[in-house]
Amino acid sequence: MKKLLLVINTLGRAGAEIALLGLLKNLDPTKYDISLYVIMAQGEMIKQVPDHVKVLNSSFNHQSVLSKQGRWSMMKTSVAAFFRNGACASKLRYLLKTGFAMIKAGTFQIDKLLWRVLSDGARRFDETFDLAIAYIEGGSAYYVADHVKARKKAAFIHIAYENAGYTRQMDQDCWGQFDQIFAVSDEVKEYFAKFYPEYSNRLAVFHNVIDREHIWHRSQEEGGFEDDYKGLRILTVGRLTYQKGYDIAIEAMALLKKLGCQAKWYVLGEGDQRKKLEKKIADLRLQDHFCLMGAVENPYPYYRQTDLYVHATRFEGKSIAIQEAQTLGCAIIASDSDGNREHIINHEDGIICELTPKSIADNIRLLLEDKDKRKAFSRAARRKAAQEEAQIHLLTELLMT
Template sequence: MKKKILFVIDSLICAGAEKSLVTLLSLLDYSKYEVDLQLFHYGGEFEPFLPQEVHLLHPLEYTCFAEKSILAQIKDILCGKYFRFFIARLNFSLKLRLHKQANNIMKARLYWETVGSVIPQSKQKYDYAIAYAQGIPTFYVGDKITANKKYAWVNVSYRLMGKEKIYQYNFYKCFNSIVLVSDSAKNVFQNIYPDLIEKMIVIWDILDYSFIKQLSQKDKSYTDGFLGDRIITVARLNKYQKGYDIALDACNILKNRGIKFKWYALGKGGFRQEMEQYIKEHNLEDYFILLGTTPNPYPYIKDAALYVQTSRHEGFGLSIAEARLLNIPVVTTEFDAVYNQMINGKNGLVVSQNPIAVANAIEHILKDKNLYNSIVNYLKNEKKGNSEEIQKFYQLLDA
């Protein structure tokens, strides 16, 4: 009899953890496992890439209600439906207004404190339940799912303090294992919860080289006819973690130096409006181009001269790894997990987290053709992919 697995993640938007999950699902042995997938938001760019064997569960009833307009919600209430949902959503909205500076970690707690009580327990029992992201998926699997074993994935360098640390401990202590995607992510997490260290293991984000190479040749990329050096960044439009403020300042420095380039950003997020304002104020319309999202970023990476990551924190840095698979030199800031895959001067350049350092590295690598070509040659000889990590996943289930 097949074992039943439930995966839970916020959505399948174009982002690192989501991409990692789709890759894992594409490699699973479906002769042994029956897989359900629960999302909290539907319509993400990676949904079409789900294997046909994966059963995408219907949206939670509360999710359907919350995504309706206020007018539609009021109509439901007048018809005698979902009053508890409405009160929970109202309380959550009020808490967000009271905590305008709340980060995503705090928002997840506020959501679960107000909404969690109106989400019913799942009627299905699983052999394994996997929260494939921090926050709400972890809370949902911890509170609402019945399973023989539960696993929590931590895809970032997860720094918890104060109330957030205490609140989330009550969930993580109930999981059978906690999976970190890099050694540095594990080090950060065990410093927060040292008494949970026996539960922690490292399974790297899985990179399927043949799949990525195939996709890189499938679709078209740039259409603007630019003949200079293209720079690409693939990351959520976020100011602090992804460091897009650093990227914009570095772009402005390069423009003022007279460098011929275009810097493209693939992603979406809450920082977009501020980015657009900065681009306009500094006349960067021809230099920093926001491309939005695509389910297939690989042609853009393949056709670029350089991949740049300006993050302050990453659990692993999946897009850097994908650029390396496609033999594209990398310039990256020195975030905590960077040396899990970067060798400074060999497969790219690692610099401090400031715009001048980033701009200097970009200019250096683009102008020094000997350096650029030596990095490309090194990348061509690097080991490609790590699909063998799937064996660690099977070992986790069988433990």
């Protein structure tokens, strides 16, 4: 039986984490001895890890990584990692040199800066694996590259690499340690190849795996919209970050309000942009029209009940939220940005529009006023979701070489 290790940074509710759970459920436990290690040992999705997967963390914090308490716990984990496994002077030099470089370039992101420290301060294992997989960029990639013993190593890239804020200085040539680098979409692959052309021959596309049966069953559970709103509902699911473009969505909602559209926009997710977004909502007097609902344990009843799903992001890898919306037959509008184009054929199974308030508002109005078109897009979305298959054979082929 082949021994597999999968490593991820956290297990909070986000796209890569959901895709990881889908992959774990598709790996055959009669063929593989599967282990999982979470760098920060935190996240509410841990309870969804299949029973046949061995979690190697000695303890685990079930708090959301986006909650106030969860962020405090992550800070304590980062401090502990700095002192664990020694090499404190080396870690400090890295933080100072890389941190100043990020500030100078105007790209400072504390999470990106800390991944190297968290990787170097993570638990080490004496065991040798047949295949070790870093399932996301940053800490897990650095950890598998530098601190895991394996016959073969693979990594997953989920986002347009340079846009996410990573640099060669941060990576310290970790990618040279991997036999295979999987990108979740063709565009993600192209971006990574431009950033690291020397590893182009190691790149392949491996689409996100989602558990459609699980999504459908959970969509039938109680929950969803609990207000008594009688108009049409718009839904977006995703973290409250700059990447997700909620500032533009709020302006689009303001235009819809001026046009007299009877619609209400709901956002499921949490993040560091909440206060800025709440201020913008208040400034535009949209408190009754644009609702930040926070993170929810089960978002799927909302997908099932909504009239329209909108995904207006600045950049993406390949959106799990869109795949979930397609699985549940949502009519979808997405911005013409990296990743989104691979999900939708414009005006065939959804709409791709410019990332401007006017374009988003115009297309929302078009679909809200055309129930037949919404139904047609809904049917097409379900068909597309049903056609996608897990690409487990790519891992099998890597193990066989």
